[in-house]
Amino acid sequence: MNPIAHQPDSLPAPGPGALAQSEALVAQLRAELEAAGGWLPFDRYMERALYSPGFGYYSGGARKFGLRGDDGSDFVTAPELSPLFAPTLARPVAEALQASGTRNLLEFGAGTGKLAAGLVNALDELGVEFDSYSIVDLSGELRERQRETIEAAAPALAAKVRWLDALPEQFEGVVIGNEVLDAMPVKLFANLGGVWHERGVVWRDEAFAFEDRPVTRSGPADHALLAEIETFGENYVTETHDAARAFIRTVCTMLTRGAAFFIDYGFPQHEYYHAQRAQGTLMCHYRHRAHGDPFLYPGLQDITAHVEFTGIAEAGVEAGADLLGFTSQARFLMNAGITDALSSIDPTDTTRFLPAANAVQKLLSEAEMGELFKVIAFSRGLTETLKAFSSGDRSHTL
Numbered sequence: 006m007n008p009i010a011h012q013p014d015s016l017p018a019p020g021p022g023a024l025a026q027s028e029a030l031v032a033q034l035r036a037e038l039e040a041a042g043g044w045l046p047f048d049r050y051m052e053r054a055l056y057s058p059g060f061g062y063y064s065g066g067a068r069k070f071g072l073r074g075d076d077g078s079d080f081v082t083a084p085e086l087s088p089l090f091a092p093t094l095a096r097p098v099a100e101a102l103q104a105s106g107t108r109n110l111l112e113f114g115a116g117t118g119k120l121a122a123g124l125v126n127a128l129d130e131l132g133v134e135f136d137s138y139s140i141v142d143l144s145g146e147l148r149e150r151q152r153e154t155i156e157a158a159a160p161a162l163a164a165k166v167r168w169l170d171a172l173p174e175q176f177e178g179v180v181i182g183n184e185v186l187d188a189m190p191v192k193l194f195a196n197l198g199g200v201w202h203e204r205g206v207v208w209r210d211e212a213f214a215f216e217d218r219p220v221t222r223s224g225p226a227d228h229a230l231l232a233e234i235e236t237f238g239e240n241y242v243t244e245t246h247d248a249a250r251a252f253i254r255t256v257c258t259m260l261t262r263g264a265a266f267f268i269d270y271g272f273p274q275h276e277y278y279h280a281q282r283a284q285g286t287l288m289c290h291y292r293h294r295a296h297g298d299p300f301l302y303p304g305l306q307d308i309t310a311h312v313e314f315t316g317i318a319e320a321g322v323e324a325g326a327d328l329l330g331f332t333s334q335a336r337f338l339m340n341a342g343i344t345d346a347l348s349s350i351d352p353t354d355t356t357r358f359l360p361a362a363n364a365v366q367k368l369l370s371e372a373e374m375g376e377l378f379k380v381i382a383f384s385r386g387l388t389e390t391l392k393a394f395s396s397g398d399r400s401h402t403l
């Protein structure tokens with residue numbers, strides 16, 4: 006059963022080309038569903054809806070990032086929102102490069118390329134030399150857009166930026182990922198009357214719909230985690246994050262010296278599996294409207310879930326990395342000097358200062374991104390902590 010009614014009438018309709026692309030993805034998904042016996046685990050549906058070559062949301066032609074729905078975009082991220090985000094993040098990145106004696110950077114899921122361009126320019130201004138800035142993205146389609154952004158905004162440094170098709174086995178340097186973990190497929194589970202069910206996808210009445218199947222001991226669920234989750238009430242729905250944990254294990258195994266920073270929305274485990282989130286955190290974004298229906302226009306809308314940071318921390322430590330810090334985005338950016346960066350803009354120059362101040366307010370405000378977004382960082386071979394985690398570190402809450 007799909008708990009959220011389709012609301013296509015209240016959302017702007019896609020154009021005919023986009024609809025045809027979505028219909029082609031639906032046909033592929035239906036064929037896969039049929040071959041699998043009529044039921045697909047939700048993480049597989051999400052993976053195909055986001056990353057099916059040529060048709061998925063990130064691997065197809067959707068505009069994705071932007072400030073407003075009328076430009077065809079669906080959501081805005083911190084590097085798009087504020088030009089001060091990248092130079093502020095550059096300070097802890099520079100500190101980690103210098104403390105580890107490394108000279109390479111690697112960004113996952115680089116979006117439009119704005120963060121990469123801002124980081125390389127800011128490192129240059131800080132006088133921090135580096136050899137390479139590599140980008141790894143599941144979205145090949147974004148590569149051209151990233152190259153254009155970087156060539157326009159950082160022409161002197163663009164030659165140091167490269168795109169990798171596969172991860173290196175070992176990496177010494179600093180890894181960055183902004184809003185990458187929330188874009189990884191999640192498994193859905195529903196506790197119905199005390200019994201855990203895995204929520205999967207079926208095709209019924211000419212549409213995709215949810216169908217719950219009791220979890221069996223031999224099934225692929227994380228039984229230890231499910232057993233620990235307190236289910237507040239009769240119908241508790243939540244997610245588990247196998248793909249994000251596996252990704253962090255891979256990154257922290259690859260990182261032989263340096264640090265890795267991941268910025269995203271989410272909570273530590275005790276806040277994640279909580280009465281306030283009895284319907285889980287799955288969320289879809291279409292033209293800057295958030296809603297809960299993952300079956301609307303497959304391939305044309307973003308599907309995300311909040312990050313469960315305790316599992317992320319455990320995965321990194323299991324892989325042998327040290328937890329360098331965990332704090333709110335507001336605390337991290339303030340420790341890293343975002344307010345100094347803002348005060349370097351002349352406040353009487355209102356056309357520059359006011360939008361910059363508004364954007365910084367969004368990044369820091371508790372009611373917007375400041376508290377919901379967190380920064381988690383891992384390290385190898387670093388003995389000192391970074392200024393960005395010098396106060397307000399919440400690693401003990403994980």
Ligand SMILES: C[S@@+](CC[C@H](N)C(=O)[O-])C[C@H]1O[C@@H](n2cnc3c(N)ncnc32)[C@H](O)[C@@H]1O
Pocket residue numbers: 063070082083084085113114115116117141142143144147182183184185188189252
């Ligand atoms: C929400 S977007 C964020 C983009 C950008 N970092 C920003 O902040 O604007 C998520 C990005 O992560 C990428 N991504 C997801 N899983 C990935 C993985 N395993 N490796 C590399 N990129 C991945 C997606 O392709 C997408 O470009």
